[in-house]
Amino acid sequence: MPALSVQNVSYSYGPKKALDDVSFDLEAGRFCALLGPNGAGKSTLFSLLTRLFVTRHGAISVAGHDLAENPRAALARIGVVFQQQTLDLDMTVARNLSYFAALQGLSGKQARTSTEAALDRLGMRERSGEKVRALNGGHRRRMEIARALIHGPEVLLLDEATVGLDTASRQSITAHVHDLAESGLTVFWATHLVDEIQPTDEVVILHKGRKLAQDTAAGIAGPGGTLLDAFVAMTGLEEPAQ
Numbered sequence: 001m002p003a004l005s006v007q008n009v010s011y012s013y014g015p016k017k018a019l020d021d022v023s024f025d026l027e028a029g030r031f032c033a034l035l036g037p038n039g040a041g042k043s044t045l046f047s048l049l050t051r052l053f054v055t056r057h058g059a060i061s062v063a064g065h066d067l068a069e070n071p072r073a074a075l076a077r078i079g080v081v082f083q084q085q086t087l088d089l090d091m092t093v094a095r096n097l098s099y100f101a102a103l104q105g106l107s108g109k110q111a112r113t114s115t116e117a118a119l120d121r122l123g124m125r126e127r128s129g130e131k132v133r134a135l136n137g138g139h140r141r142r143m144e145i146a147r148a149l150i151h152g153p154e155v156l157l158l159d160e161a162t163v164g165l166d167t168a169s170r171q172s173i174t175a176h177v178h179d180l181a182e183s184g185l186t187v188f189w190a191t192h193l194v195d196e197i198q199p200t201d202e203v204v205i206l207h208k209g210r211k212l213a214q215d216t217a218a219g220i221a222g223p224g225g226t227l228l229d230a231f232v233a234m235t236g237l238e239e240p241a242q
């Protein structure tokens with residue numbers, strides 16, 4: 001059973017078609033990049049996956065649960081990091097996590113255990129009493145990832161999670177999320193930057209609302225080629241600056 005299945009999904013904003021008959025399955029426990037230039041339809045797809053928008057054409061399921069027929073079961077298996085930061089800067093690190101655990105319906109004891117586990121994973125136990133405002137951009141992003149995992153989802157969705165970060169923080173977040181996939185989580189990572197993708201990662205290339213390719217990065221690059229060259233050849237675009 002695929003961890004995430006998207007079948008024949010289309011979406012329009014009035015006359016503007018943002019997604020056009022997009023289909024793909026993601027295997028469990030893999031890192032998959034959704035690679036596309038600005039305007040490709042990545043955020044629209046994320047809005048459908050998280051049910052911010054309702055899918056009118058096509059079907060989406062998470063770990064076998066149809067998002068339209070059984071939204072609670074499907075959404076319980078998803079953790080999300082949105083493009084815009086959503087931490088409360090004036091709450092402490094620990095409180096941001098425990099508050100979200102409560103929102104997810106975890107009991108007091110489960111919330112405490114999950115929050116402590118998240119702090120340990122982040123290596124931030126000693127900073128748990130600090131306000132989030134005191135953290136740098138990279139640490140805030142890591143916190144959002146830890147918070148998205150607090151209810152134990154099977155699939156982690158991240159929409160351009162490295163936007164606005166310096167190079168070192170970007171590399172550290174990208175490595176961290178690859179490690180999460182190594183440990184069995186299914187990661188779906190929307191980006192327009194090929195350097196965030198490793199050769200063995202699965203890649204779905206989206207352009208102007210259509211899926212152009214799906215394979216490992218090495219498979220798309222072809223023998224002796226690079227993913228960037230293949231991406232530029234398919235889309236006719238240069239890779240945008242960070």
Ligand SMILES: Nc1ncnc2c1ncn2[C@@H]1O[C@H](COP(=O)(O)OP(=O)(O)OP(=O)(O)O)[C@@H](O)[C@H]1O
Nearest residue numbers: 013016017018036037038039040041042043044045
């Ligand atoms: N609210 C809206 N009304 C009309 N058109 C929209 C709206 N939101 C997005 N679009 C259009 O739909 C297409 C897909 O946009 P979307 O934001 O999903 O792409 P994206 O790949 O996430 O790009 P970006 O990285 O710039 O956010 C674009 O052509 C965009 O202009």
